[in-house]
Amino acid sequence: MTGKVIAVAQQKGGSGKTTIAVNLAVACARQGKTVALLDTDPQGSLGRWFMARRERLGEPGMAFSTSSAWGVSYECEKLRREADIVLVDTPPKVDADLRPALREADLVLIPVATSHVDLWATEGVLDLARRERKRAVVILNRVKPGTRLAAEVTTAAEALEADLAGAALANRVTYAETLGMGLGAQEAARRGPAAAEVDRLLAEIADLL
Numbered sequence: 001m002t003g004k005v006i007a008v009a010q011q012k013g014g015s016g017k018t019t020i021a022v023n024l025a026v027a028c029a030r031q032g033k034t035v036a037l038l039d040t041d042p043q044g045s046l047g048r049w050f051m052a053r054r055e056r057l058g059e060p061g062m063a064f065s066t067s068s069a070w071g072v073s074y075e076c077e078k079l080r081r082e083a084d085i086v087l088v089d090t091p092p093k094v095d096a097d098l099r100p101a102l103r104e105a106d107l108v109l110i111p112v113a114t115s116h117v118d119l120w121a122t123e124g125v126l127d128l129a130r131r132e133r134k135r136a137v138v139i140l141n142r143v144k145p146g147t148r149l150a151a152e153v154t155t156a157a158e159a160l161e162a163d164l165a166g167a168a169l170a171n172r173v174t175y176a177e178t179l180g181m182g183l184g185a186q187e188a189a190r191r192g193p194a195a196a197e198v199d200r201l202l203a204e205i206a207d208l209l
Helices: 017-030 045-057 069-082 099-104 116-120 122-131 148-158 173-180 193-208
Strands: 004-008 035-039 063-066 085-089 107-113 136-141
Touching (some): 004 017, 004 069, 004 099, 017 045, 017 085, 017 136, 017 173, 035 045, 035 069, 045 063, 069 085, 099 122, 107 116, 107 122, 122 136, 136 148
Parallel strands (some): 004 085, 004 107
16 A cells, blocks of 8 residues: 655745644545654644544544654655555745655645735745645635635635645634644534535545545
């Protein structure tokens, strides 16, 4: 078995990398896929989520590993053999530390919170992805539907030299609440629109893989 590696990358902090990684991980696991998480971000948000999940559920339902930049290739090689999907959370920067994760990725996801500043921050990641000849997909996150800003950012994102995911994640409290509990939106007490958003995003990504 050789699993697929998905790197979630963005040089601006607070874009929603960890939110997207954990929700895709939960969604994949709920579909019966084996999932592994690799945290290469020194902030360790993904690791804290995983530990909260273990405390809450006992059995997290997925594997977890950490790595510095130089160990990413080794960890991905190992995890590919153990899991259908490997999700890599990367540091919020664009430099040599990011390149190993991009090099191993079958797909690069670039979350953009709906602001022009976040959109500008994608340029460095897109440039590195192009150098590594990797397909990159921009995902709009924390969208406020119907606002002029959301429309402007969407239009600007469509002009980028990258794919723009048709599925977007809205600005919903559910994402923050479940993240703090070690869960995904699909595991919330009530299945709401956030779960449907994640389903649509995962279906789109599965087609790209």
